[in-house]
Amino acid sequence: MRFRPCIDIHNGAVKQIVGSSLRDENPGAAEDSVSKSFVSENFVSESSAAYYALLYKKYGFSGGHIINLNSKASPMYEASLRAAMEALAAYRGGMQYGGGVTDENAASFLEAGASHVIVTSYVFRDGKLNYVNLNSLVREVGKDRLVLDLSCRLKDDKYYVVTDRWQRFTELEVNIKLFEELAGYCDEFLVHGVDVEGKRAGIDEELVSLLSEVSSTVTYAGGVRSLEDMELIRVRGRARVNATIGSALKIFGGDISLDDIYRFNL
Numbered sequence: 001m002r003f004r005p006c007i008d009i010h011n012g013a014v015k016q017i018v019g020s021s022l023r024d025e026n027p028g029a030a031e032d033s034v035s036k037s038f039v040s041e042n043f044v045s046e047s048s049a050a051y052y053a054l055l056y057k058k059y060g061f062s063g064g065h066i067i068n069l070n071s072k073a074s075p076m077y078e079a080s081l082r083a084a085m086e087a088l089a090a091y092r093g094g095m096q097y098g099g100g101v102t103d104e105n106a107a108s109f110l111e112a113g114a115s116h117v118i119v120t121s122y123v124f125r126d127g128k129l130n131y132v133n134l135n136s137l138v139r140e141v142g143k144d145r146l147v148l149d150l151s152c153r154l155k156d157d158k159y160y161v162v163t164d165r166w167q168r169f170t171e172l173e174v175n176i177k178l179f180e181e182l183a184g185y186c187d188e189f190l191v192h193g194v195d196v197e198g199k200r201a202g203i204d205e206e207l208v209s210l211l212s213e214v215s216s217t218v219t220y221a222g223g224v225r226s227l228e229d230m231e232l233i234r235v236r237g238r239a240r241v242n243a244t245i246g247s248a249l250k251i252f253g254g255d256i257s258l259d260d261i262y263r264f265n266l
Contacts, residue, residue, distance in 0.1 A: 001234045003261050004219045005056040005064030006244045007049050007087055007095070012079030014045040014052060016247035017069070042200075043253040049087035055251065057091040059258050061265075063219075064244065065118055065147075065190060068099025071164070088113035096147055098190075103136040110145060117141060118190055120149040121163040127170045134185055144187045150174055151192035151221075152207070159207060166194045179214045189214065193222030200225040200248050205236050212238040224248050227256060230264055 008015055017040060045052075049066065056064065066084050070077040077100065088097060089112060097109040098118030106117045123134045137146060151166060152159040152174045159174035172178060179189065191211060193204035203223040211218050220237070221244035224230060233243045245261070248254035 001237060001239045002063065002242045003061060003230070003265050004242045004244045005052075005061045005095070006221065006246055007052050007064070007066045007084075008069055008246065009049055009067065009080040009083050009099075010069040011076040012083055014047065014049050014083070015041055015069070016043040016252045017041055042247040045252070049083040050090040052251065053087040053091040053095060055258070057094055059262055061258075061261070062094045063096070063115070063242070064094075065096045065098055065219075066114075067118070068097075070099070072100045085112050096190075098147070098149060101137075103133065103140045106137060106141045110141060116145050116147045116187060118147040118149050120151065120161075123148065124161055124163045124170050124172065127168070127172075129170075129172060138185055143185055146186040147188045147190050148182055148186045149190045149192075150178070150182075151190070151194055153194045159210070162194060166192070166197075174210070176210070176213050179216065179218075183216045186216075188217040188219065190219050191221070193220065196223030197221065197246075199223055200254070203229050203233060205232065208233050208236040208241055211241045212236065214240075218242065219244060221246070225254075227260060227264055 066087050068080045068084050070080045084097060088095060092113035093115050096116040096118050097114040101117045101119045102122050109117050119137060123130055150161050153162050155169060161170045161172045161174060162168060163170060193207045196204050201223055202225060208220055211220055219242040220233060224245045225248045230243060233241055245256060246252060248256050250257045
């Protein structure tokens with residue numbers, strides 16, 4: 001188990017948000033349309049995304065993710081993209097990038113410094129798994145540079161992949177069968193427990209236990225509020241599940257210092 005850092009960008013600024021609160025004016029809008037997004041914010045930084053990337057680099061934290069939370073239909077997408085690209089350049093090879101990734105632009109993010117690209121909505125289309133798009137991505141960047149985001153929410157006591165910045169349910173249940181089916185197409189999985197994301201109210205223990213059965217590298221995000229929660233992930237995840245901390249970090253207005261995390265990683 002390792003700590004994986006994160007940088008979430010919305011409207012050009014580094015933020016920590018309540019994941020379940022994110023709303024687009026027109027979710028799933030076409031790329032040539034315009035859509036505003038609304039979100040409940042825990043923290044908005046005055047520092048740049050590049051500042052946080054350099055901070056993580058200083059501590060040697062790698063394998064985390066930079067996420068552009070604006071859709072391509074948002075007038076603020078480009079501002080968030082610029083911030084993300086600056087962060088990738090500041091820590092080349094140290095962070096992954098997600099947000100609007102397709103087979104046409106995936107290589108550009110790798111060239112900009114991303115170790116991997118993270119994909120959800122391009123692969124999970126119209127509620128289903130689009131193998132044409134998935135295979136096209138693998139051909140473009142290779143499975144060893146691809147992370148599949150299976151971030152999920154509960155519905156009828158089952159976890160389902162959600163897309164369009166966690167607003168739309170797909171038909172795909174998050175279970176071991178799905179992970180095994182997709183393992184041949186990617187290097188890692190990223191899984192946000194969206195129902196607890198950004199709330200600092202504790203982790204989704206059932207989801208972490210499920211992830212402990214995944215044979216591929218997997219990172220869990222959502223609800224961490226203390227080092228005790230990180231230890232709980234270690235136990236419930238059988239030391240196999242990496243974890244991200246967002247709003248609970250001091251650099252994002254919380255209580256956990258990067259020094260604390262550095263010692264936890266030893």
